[in-house]
Amino acid sequence: MPAQQPSLDAIFSALADPTRRAILAMLLEDDMAVTDVAAPFEMSLAAISKHLAVLAAAGLIRQERRGRIIWCKLEPDGLRNASVWMQGFGQFEPVDLDDFERFLRESLPLMDGDDAKP
Amino acid sequence: MPAQQPSLDAIFSALADPTRRAILAMLLEDDMAVTDVAAPFEMSLAAISKHLAVLAAAGLIRQERRGRIIWCKLEPDGLRNASVWMQGFGQFEPVDLDDFERFLRESLPLMDGDDAKP
DNA sequence: GCTTTGTTTAACTTGCCGGTTGAATATGGG
DNA sequence: CCCATATTCAACCGGCAAGTTAAACAAAGC
Numbered sequence: 583m584p585a586q587q588p589s590l591d592a593i594f595s596a597l598a599d600p601t602r603r604a605i606l607a608m609l610l611e612d613d614m615a616v617t618d619v620a621a622p623f624e625m626s627l628a629a630i631s632k633h634l635a636v637l638a639a640a641g642l643i644r645q646e647r648r649g650r651i652i653w654c655k656l657e658p659d660g661l662r663n664a665s666v667w668m669q670g671f672g673q674f675e676p677v678d679l680d681d682f683e684r685f686l687r688e689s690l691p692l693m694d695g696d697d698a699k700p
Numbered sequence: 701m702p703a704q705q706p707s708l709d710a711i712f713s714a715l716a717d718p719t720r721r722a723i724l725a726m727l728l729e730d731d732m733a734v735t736d737v738a739a740p741f742e743m744s745l746a747a748i749s750k751h752l753a754v755l756a757a758a759g760l761i762r763q764e765r766r767g768r769i770i771w772c773k774l775e776p777d778g779l780r781n782a783s784v785w786m787q788g789f790g791q792f793e794p795v796d797l798d799d800f801e802r803f804l805r806e807s808l809p810l811m812d813g814d815d816a817k818p
Numbered sequence: 819g820c821t822t823t824g825t826t827t828a829a830c831t832t833g834c835c836g837g838t839t840g841a842a843t844a845t846g847g848g
Numbered sequence: 849c850c851c852a853t854a855t856t857c858a859a860c861c862g863g864c865a866a867g868t869t870a871a872a873c874a875a876a877g878c
Contacts, residue, residue: 595716597786599866600709610789616825629867631826636865650824650875658789665786668715671728671779717836734855747837749856754835768845768854 588641593664596640601625602633606656609643613655616645706759711782714758719743720751724774727761731773734763 596602605619620630634654637643641660645652714720723737738748752772755761759778763770 590721591716591718594712595865598709598713598716601866603708603785606789617823625866626868627824628826628869632866635826647825647874652825656789661786661789665783667721668779668783668786671724671774671776713835719836735853743836744838745854746839746856750836753856765844765855770855 587663588639588660590664590667592640593642593660596636596642597664599633599636601630602637605630605633605637605654606642609654609656613653615651615653617651619654705781706757706778708782708785710758711760711778714754714760715782717751717754719748720755723748723751723755723772724760727772727774731771733769733771735769737772 597606601623604623608614608619608622616631616634617627619634620627623630634643634645638645642657643654643660644657645654647653715724719741722741726732726737726740734749734752735745737752738745741748752761752763756763760775761772761778762775763772765771
């Protein structure tokens with residue numbers, strides 16, 4: 583099961599969930615064990631485990647067991663197809679990484695939807 | 701209702717549906733009336749109408765009535781936020797528009813899932 | 819070998835999503 | 849005014865996705 587080229591369906595629906603995006607953002611900083619990934623969230627560990635499975639199925643992360651803990655690491659290539667697809671629509675100006683930084687800061691605190699605290 | 705900044709939730713879940721992506725690809729070539737958008741699909745007009753509503757809510761298209769037909773046009777800016785978000789994960793090489801072209805050709809014919817003909 | 823720690827599986831509930839059909843609401847044309 | 853065209857609304861249905869809890873499985877440690 584080499585996780586053959588995941589579909590845009592899988593990738594975009596994986597990204598559609600704020601919890602999963604938050605997880606990706608966390609993994610961007612460092613590889614993490616499942617339990618540690620789950621820590622900041624208010625939902626059950628099982629739920630997070632499922633989210634991780636979804637991300638893995640979409641090719642966005644990889645989970646590899648070492649000892650009894652399972653390490654989750656980002657798989658940046660997984661996003662490439664989707665990124666290519668999207669950019670075709672916009673001819674966007676080259677992306678400013680600072681924008682991304684800011685974006686993360688804005689979107690990380692609220693991992694439960696879209697209601698921002700004004 | 702100025703369609704205030706749509707959320708990543710809305711954008712990504714809009715993109716997660718193959719029918720909706722196909723619609724976007726169609727609109728990339730030209731603005732279209734709702735009926736014409738619906739034509740190539742095998743589902744009801746009402747269903748397509750809903751899909752269009754979802755895309756509009758996500759800020760990916762705009763629908764403006766002129767006479768009795770409603771024109772759907774792409775709103776490329778709508779993708780920018782999502783694109784910025786995604787690229788932060790990859791530092792992707794500059795996107796090749798030919799890649800996009802090929803991608804479209806591959807993904808357009810099958811607007812019902814992921815089974816590609818090998 | 820038993821217990822603890824880490825993670826997944828199973829069974830179940832709930833709510834949303836994508837589709838249907840049929841009626842309702844414009845708008846334009848004879 | 850009446851009819852046809854264009855689009856949405858409303859009510860409904862089936863399925864799946866996301867969450868829960870409790871049990872199972874795996875690996876380490878004593």
